[in-house]
Amino acid sequence: MSKAFKELGLEATPLAGAMPAFCASVPAAELRGLCEQARARKARLVALWGSDETERRAGYALHLALGFPSGLLWASVPLSREDPHYPGIADIYPSANRMQRATADLLGILPSADADRRKWLRHGAWPEGVFPLRKSVESAARFAPGPDNYPFVRVEGEGVHEIPVGPVHAGTIEPGHFRFSIVGEKILRLEERLGYKHKGIEKRFEQMTLEQGAKLAGRVSGDSTVAYAWAYAMAVEGATGTEPPRRALALRGILLELERIANHLGDLGYLGNDVSLSFGFFQFWRLKEDLLRTHAQLFGHRYLMDAIVPGGVTRDLPRAAGESLTAHLERIEREVATLKSIYDEHAGAQDRFIMTGQVTPELAERMGLTGLAARASGIARDLRVDYPIPPWQQFDPRTASHTRGDVAARVAVRFDEVFESMRLVQALVQKLPPGDIRAPVAAAAAGARGLGWIEGWRGEVLIALETAGSNRIHRLHPHDPSWQNWPLLEHAVHGNIVPDFPLINKSFNLSYSGTDL
Amino acid sequence: MYQILKQIVKTGIVTEPAPLPDAALRALEQRLGQVILGHFGRALAIRHVDAGSCNGCELEIHAMNSPFYNLEGLGIKFVASPRHADMLLVTGPVSRNMETALRRAWEATPDPKLVVAIGDCGCTGGIFGESYASCGRVSNVIPVDVAVPGCPPTPVAILQGILTAITPGRR
Numbered sequence: 001m002s003k004a005f006k007e008l009g010l011e012a013t014p015l016a017g018a019m020p021a022f023c024a025s026v027p028a029a030e031l032r033g034l035c036e037q038a039r040a041r042k043a044r045l046v047a048l049w050g051s052d053e054t055e056r057r058a059g060y061a062l063h064l065a066l067g068f069p070s071g072l073l074w075a076s077v078p079l080s081r082e083d084p085h086y087p088g089i090a091d092i093y094p095s096a097n098r099m100q101r102a103t104a105d106l107l108g109i110l111p112s113a114d115a116d117r118r119k120w121l122r123h124g125a126w127p128e129g130v131f132p133l134r135k136s137v138e139s140a141a142r143f144a145p146g147p148d149n150y151p152f153v154r155v156e157g158e159g160v161h162e163i164p165v166g167p168v169h170a171g172t173i174e175p176g177h178f179r180f181s182i183v184g185e186k187i188l189r190l191e192e193r194l195g196y197k198h199k200g201i202e203k204r205f206e207q208m209t210l211e212q213g214a215k216l217a218g219r220v221s222g223d224s225t226v227a228y229a230w231a232y233a234m235a236v237e238g239a240t241g242t243e244p245p246r247r248a249l250a251l252r253g254i255l256l257e258l259e260r261i262a263n264h265l266g267d268l269g270y271l272g273n274d275v276s277l278s279f280g281f282f283q284f285w286r287l288k289e290d291l292l293r294t295h296a297q298l299f300g301h302r303y304l305m306d307a308i309v310p311g312g313v314t315r316d317l318p319r320a321a322g323e324s325l326t327a328h329l330e331r332i333e334r335e336v337a338t339l340k341s342i343y344d345e346h347a348g349a350q351d352r353f354i355m356t357g358q359v360t361p362e363l364a365e366r367m368g369l370t371g372l373a374a375r376a377s378g379i380a381r382d383l384r385v386d387y388p389i390p391p392w393q394q395f396d397p398r399t400a401s402h403t404r405g406d407v408a409a410r411v412a413v414r415f416d417e418v419f420e421s422m423r424l425v426q427a428l429v430q431k432l433p434p435g436d437i438r439a440p441v442a443a444a445a446a447g448a449r450g451l452g453w454i455e456g457w458r459g460e461v462l463i464a465l466e467t468a469g470s471n472r473i474h475r476l477h478p479h480d481p482s483w484q485n486w487p488l489l490e491h492a493v494h495g496n497i498v499p500d501f502p503l504i505n506k507s508f509n510l511s512y513s514g515t516d517l
Numbered sequence: 518m519y520q521i522l523k524q525i526v527k528t529g530i531v532t533e534p535a536p537l538p539d540a541a542l543r544a545l546e547q548r549l550g551q552v553i554l555g556h557f558g559r560a561l562a563i564r565h566v567d568a569g570s571c572n573g574c575e576l577e578i579h580a581m582n583s584p585f586y587n588l589e590g591l592g593i594k595f596v597a598s599p600r601h602a603d604m605l606l607v608t609g610p611v612s613r614n615m616e617t618a619l620r621r622a623w624e625a626t627p628d629p630k631l632v633v634a635i636g637d638c639g640c641t642g643g644i645f646g647e648s649y650a651s652c653g654r655v656s657n658v659i660p661v662d663v664a665v666p667g668c669p670p671t672p673v674a675i676l677q678g679i680l681t682a683i684t685p686g687r688r
Contacts (some may be wrong), residue, residue, distance in 0.1 A: 125613035125650055132649045141649045145613065167618050170597035172565045172578045175615055197569045199652035205572065216644055222573025223671070266579065279521055285583035286531055292580065303573060342520050356527045513572045516612075 004070050008037050012073060016239025017387050019453045020071030020189045028062075028077050028086045035064075043068045044368055045093035046453075047462050047479035052135045053078075056447075060084040060109050063477070065451075065462055071387070072453055074464065082395060086113030095368040095484045102517075106133035106202070121195040121516065123148045132203060139203050155181035155189050162496065167196045171502075174512035178501075185497045196515035198457065205476040206468075208446060210236050213473055214309050220478045221514030222303065226252075226259040227456025228463070229308035229480060233453045233478075235465040236310035238444045239450030246390065246433040248312035253391040254325075254428045255304050255313070257421040260457040261329075262291050262303075264421075265336075266415040267509050271411055272343065275352040276504040283339055287332050296329050312438030322429040323448040329422050340415050353408035357492040357504030360405055370490050371459015371481040373508050376413045377405035383455035395427050410507040417457075444471055458482065458511065480514030532587040538672050538681040544664045547685055549629050557603055557631075557683045559592045564602035564626065568619045568655065569612030569645075573669040574636040578606065581672035595681065599625040604646065605623065607659075608674075609639040610645040611652040623659045631682045633663045635675060640664040 003183075005012035005022060009370075012022035026034055034043075047064040053061055059081035066073045077086055088096040088111030100111045101120035105344065108131040118126075124146040128130055132141070160183055167175035177193040201220060205213055217232035218225040230252050237244060244252075261343060265288040272280020292302040299315050300306050307314055317325070343349055361378030369377055380401040386391045400416035402409035444467040452463035459481025468474035485508055492504055549557075565578060582588060582595075596602050599622040613617055623632070634655035637643040642653030655661050665678035 123614040124617075137649070139648050145616065167615065168566055168599075168622050172575055172582075172595065174567050174568075174570070174572055174575065195612045196613050196618070197567075197609070198614050198650050199569050199645045200648040201645070203648060203650070204645060219571040219573065219644060219668075222571040223576060225573070241555070266576075279525065282584045285523065285580070286528065286585070289580055289583045289585050303576060303669070305573070330605065338524060342524065345520075373680065376642055400611065489537065511572065513570065516614075 004041070005073065006066055008034060010034070013230050015074065015238065015449060015451060016241060017451055018234050019387055019451060020455070021074060021451045022071060023074045023076070023449065026075045026077050028079060031077055032074065032087050032089060032092065035089045036458070038066050038068070039092050041068065043073070044370070045095055045458065046072065046100035047464065047477065047483070048096050048103065049464070049477040049479070050107040050109040051466070052107060052133065053422070055135050060107060062086050062103070062109055063464065065464065065479070069386070072451060074449070074451065084108065085110045085112060087112045090115060091332060093368060095487065098487070099483060105131070107131050108134065118151055121198045123195060124151055125198070132200065139200065150193055151353045152179055152191055152193070153189070159183050159322060160188060161515060172254055176512050180501070182498060185499070187352040187493045187498060188503070190493050192486055192490060194486065195510060195516050197513050199516075201517045202477065205473050208473055209471050210240070210310065210441070210467065210473065211471070213225070213246070215306060217478065218305050220517070221511040223263055223511065224259070224456045224458060224461060224480070224514065225303055225305045226308060227454045227461040229306070229450065230256060230464040231452030231454040231461045233308050233310045234449035234452035235463040236441065236444075237450065238452075239448040239465055239467055240310075240444045242439055242441045243310055243438055244312045245437045248437045248439075250391045250428050250432050251313045251317060251437060252308055252352055253424070254317065254425050255299070255307055256292070256454070256456070257425045257428070259304060260421045261418055262288055262295070263420045263457045265291065266412055267506065268339075268411065270506050271407070271503070272349065274506050275349045277346060277349050280339065280343065280349075283335070287335055290328075291332060294325065298325060311441045311444040312436070314438070317432065318491045320465070322432065326426045326429050329425060333419065333422050336415070336418055343411070350408065352500070352503060353411055354406060356500050357496060357507060358404070358406045359488050359492050361403055363491060364405060364488065366489070367488055368485045369485050372413050372417065373410060373485050373488065374459070375400050376402045376409035377453040383453060383460055391428060394431070395424055397424060407503060407507040447474070458509070460487070478517070479515075480511050482510040482515045485510050486515065522549040522631055523542070531584050532590065533585055535586075535680065536677040537590055538686070539677050540681065540686050542663045542665055542678050544634070544661045544679045547611050548632070550660070551685055553629055554683055554685055559606075561604060561679070561683060562596045562602045562624065562680070563593060563594045563604045563606050564596055564599045565606045566599075566619055566622050568607055568609040568615045569651065570609030570638060574608035574639070577672050577675060578601045578608070578635070586672055586676060587685045599623070600627065602626050602630070604631040604633060604635050604679070606635060606679070607633045607655045608639055610642045611655060611658045613650050613652055616652055616658055619658055633665065633678050633682050634657055634661045635665050635678070636670060637666055637668045643668065678686065
């Protein structure tokens with residue numbers, strides 16, 4: 001276990017909690033060496049964020065979460081108060097680029113001068129030189145709005161022109177800006193500009209108690225509310241030494257898989273819609289609506305919000321309700337099987353799906369693609385399989401895996417995962433352990449750390465927590481897998497035609513709110 | 518094709534009756550006359566603007582397009598530009614990074630226009646509140662006719678809000 005970290009020359013201490021995790025302090029001068037060795041050992045960058053430690057008689061800190069086969073390494077790099085900078089790592093882990101820029105915008109922690117230092121989350125809402133996540137900045141602070149002036153990369157040449165899209169889009173989609181450089185109808189380059197939804201979530205957490213934070217965690221990205229709420233609960237339970245009852249863990253497993261099924265059903269409908277198969281849209285959204293109503297009936301909320309809390313869950317699933325849930329899923333499963341055969345045999349749909357928006361396995365590996373999109377590009381990784389903690393252990397979840405990395409592969413992964421999640425829910429319901437559904441949460445010591453790491457429907461969701469005194473939050477970083485996957489969308493559209501962009505975008509279905517924070 | 522037709526016939530019609538308007542949702546008195554409302558009632562064009570939500574309200578707006586609610590049967594459709602819209606359906610606390618975009622979308626919508634704010638955040642700022650990054654509720658930025666609470670409000674509640682906005686009546 002920590003032997004792997006010894007080889008890296010690290011004194012890693014195990015971190016209490018459900019997932020295997022370790023903490024280590026790394027001097028800034030050794031950061032790049034660590035990342036190079038980690039990369040060579042096939043560890044991936046899960047998240048990068050910063051923190052203000054000036055109220056604790058220190059400076060600032062940069063934090064990295066690296067996913068090793070033996071568990072998660074939370075590496076902290078102490079930085080000085082006067083000049084908090086570090087050597088950038090985006091050449092080793094390309095997905096670090098936007099995370100480094102966001103950290104610079106919020107905390108003034110800068111990568112070295114050779115790194116990409118363009119702003120990311122800061123538009124015009126606060127001026128250059130102000131860092132809102134520093135403890136010295138009041139949450140209620142107001143700044144006069146200024147111009148954004150973002151330096152987009154300009155593509156030049158004969159026949160090249162630009163199409164700017166957004167932030168307000170043509171459909172019911174979250175806001176973001178896409179700048180296409182095109183020749184004829186082919187996309188030469190896409191540049192994303194996100195951050196429009198930045199609403200100060202991380203600052204808000206620091207005004208909350210551990211109990212209050214659960215509700216906010218469930219609203220970092222509403223479509224993944226179960227994954228976030230579970231990750232948050234896991235982090236709090238780790239930091240406070242709370243052991244949730246086994247029945248609660250099984251119920252959390254049911255909730256997580258229901259969330260996965262509901263989202264995949266909706267996406268499969270929209271993917272049909274985007275290739276003019278509106279039959280598919282109406283059929284899948286009928287099934288999704290049916291499932292949402294069942295959620296409301298059994299768990300009190302259509303999207304299962306606030307069902308998971310630190311210590312356990314808020315609603316039990318009595319035997320009769322469990323039986324009606326499995327019977328309902330069996331009905332949906334039969335219909336999804338019929339719809340799958342219709343999608344598979346629909347020449348028009350397949351013609352649009354196949355070889356559209358491709359991310360090759362090599363590109364996916366190099367850039368750090370994650371989650372369901374990675375499983376469509378040959379990276380068969382899934383936290384439920386790789387670290388089979390309860391409740392997964394005894395049910396042996398199967399990872400979906402396809403290699404072509406196109407829209408068709410991402411459709412196929414969704415179908416596979418719908419069927420597998422249905423199997424898991426049915427198995428979990430059948431073997432639901434008896435007992436309590438909620439344990440009391442102990443008080444947290446100041447400076448306690450906790451990690452939550454959950455395979456949500458989109459990919460791995462991470463919550464890194466450090467407590468302050470009186471059960472409050474010193475720093476909490478919620479990390480959405482969309483951070484890793486947004487940059488790959490820029491690659492996936494190369495050489496495709498502009499009208500296929502909505503289809504390609506939908507096949508990833510990434511979160512704006514989850515990364516804008 | 519046979520499979521598709523068979524599935525359609527087997528499914529039948531799942532649409533449910535629409536909810537009645539609820540004057541309690543009004544944030545402002547009805548400003549539009551009977552004649553204009555009569556036109557809207559049969560052909561209402563809506564532009565959705567997400568001004569900073571967690572995307573939960575978007576899930577329910579999508580769900581409202583499912584066959585259970587048959588929006589187009591009620592004469593309601595979503596359009597691709599505020600210039601084509603009679604109504605803006607706005608979600609989220611308004612993030613400061615979206616403030617200008619929301620204001621511009623509102624200015625681009627031709628008069629007479631209606632605004633319906635969706636969700637607890639749209640109504641009050643919700644859990645995100647007001648901060649260095651958030652302007653809070655929608656009416657802090659543009660005038661709101663009807664506000665629909667809920668986290669997120671159900672498709673029936675959203676539909677009720679929309680129908681309230683196009684119905685004559687007092688608060």
